[in-house]
Amino acid sequence: MSIADQIKSFAARALKELYGLDLKEIDLTVNSTKPEFEGDYTVVLFSLVKQLKKSPEQIGKELGGYLTAQHPTIFNAYNVIKGFLNLGVANQYWINFLQTNFLASKFGVRSSNGIKVIVEYSSPNTNKPLHLGHLRNNFLGWSVAEILEANGCEVVKTCVVNDRGIHICKSMLAWQLFANGATPESTNMKGDHFVGSYYVKFDEEYKKEVGDLVDNGINKEQAEKEAPLMKATQQMLLDWELGKPEVIDLWKKMNNWVYEGFDVTYKRIGSDFDKIYYESGTYLLGKKFVEEGLKKDVFFKKDDGSTWIDLSPDGLDQKLVLRKDGTSVYITQDLGLAEEKFKDFHYDQSIYLIGDEQNYHMKVLKLILQKLDKPYANGIYHLSYGMVDLPTGRMKSREGTVVDADDLIDEMVSIAAQHTEELGKVSGFTPEELRDLHEMIGLGALKFFLLRVDPKKRMVFNPEESIDFHGFTGPFVQYTHARIKSILRKGKAEPTYKLQPIDLLPGEKELIILLEQFPVILEQAAVEYNPSVVAIYAFTVAKAYNTFYAEHSVINAESTEKKQLRLQLSEMTANIISSSMHLLGIKVPERM
């Protein structure tokens, strides 16, 4: 149990002993003590004043006195300031903690809790390459899965590939009309970029057609519908649904180009999936829900034959679930997919990593499944993340402001290479080792940048300024790890060395207190589905180590005792930095 939790439970027990307060009624806040006050942890007393009808100072004195008397090996001092009881935790407690955990590579990781979670993330369209927004999604999804696993969940990672629909037909048609048989090989392009260029081409040509029609006096709305390219696209979608061989062949061919491109990117950024769903294989599954819903009177038919659900009692609108021609819409497909996933994995919880623009849609999805009494409905959780904006606002493909994922990664890696070369600390690296290191640092900077912000919030990326390598960044944490490893190459903590009671200096103690909090941080990150908690923590630990490092010598410590203590501290710090960064999908180097 963490020291904070121990304090909470000791304090609760003490309050029962002293005042007969029921444990359940006690909702105590225990914080780290602010640096300007004496002590390590603080119990906030204000909430007790009413119940006990005593002044906070008096409660603090009685509680502090009781705790230090009852647990002299844990608490060695206390003081009361206003409504705060500041408790000093004994050095020996911290030293014991360090000694028992400094080599534990799995420190903080919990054993199985029997909860099965499926995390759907990434979920790209096959008509465009990945961009910066997809990167946020990928990094978040992977990291959340990892964090849940470290907290004892059994996690399945999935991806739903949006591989069919009108937008896919657009790039197919444009290729047919304008490519003259060009391929990714013949043009030396990455497959996803190649296909994406035809999607852009379609848009350009389509705009021209619409413009021409408007010039001929047709109103814009009609022109958009009547343009030959649009008509041809719709025909192609029909042909696809009918399974017309030449369309299917083209579709397979182009999608495979895209997958080849995606694979390269996924491999590079470390995204992986236990199961990939293809929309082409699942988009019809939702239809049987419609019958079921009608039977259960959850859905209703309108006169034109379309099927709807009325969610106005829940404060939402009426929502279409099946078109009058019997084809399904987006929400219907998602209903089917939810059931399919449940059949496949019998999850307790299903996390959808999807942008916040779909908040309404996901609310509807969950609500419909609840109304249909699906056993898995309550386990659905929309992990809604904010868009990555430019300083000028949203990225827009029309205006060509979309930040391409591959380009950005290349840029980050090349900046990393440049920095590494300038600093010149990596003599003896083979070319492969160097390349790996540049990837590690470049991607580390990028991932950390995207993960250090609360997922729910929109964030800003400025393409004019490259992502920093100093301060609150991935490379800073990686650097600290490399620095510690460098020290540990010069001296190793002896696992059997028994530390004697010694005083802890401020820099040492601060670091131990932080290290002790790792399990709490890990749990918080899981409860909130929030990797930024881990990122901020990793930075705080790295910063604390660097401060410690500047104040105290490890290798030339003033005594053997201190040297062992600091070696243990260094060892554990490196472990925790490495674990935290791993949870973010970021590797840490031995040297950089």
Added chain:
RNA sequence: GGCCCCGUAGCUCAAUUGAAUAGAGCAUCUGACUACGGAUCAGAAGGUUUCAGGUUUGAAUCCUGACGGGGUCACCA
């Protein structure tokens, strides 16, 4: 327009979910390598938390209103 979200230092982000003097990084300025890695450290400056009310011992946080920004209300996905 209805519903939802957001507004914190010049910029990018925090604030243990209502607690002590609102914290970090970047940028700016000052200082620190013949001690273990300077991608570092120490320090300075930078705030009426958009505004106005309210609740509370206590509000960036909760409530009401205003202003500003975004999302969504498709037989698109």
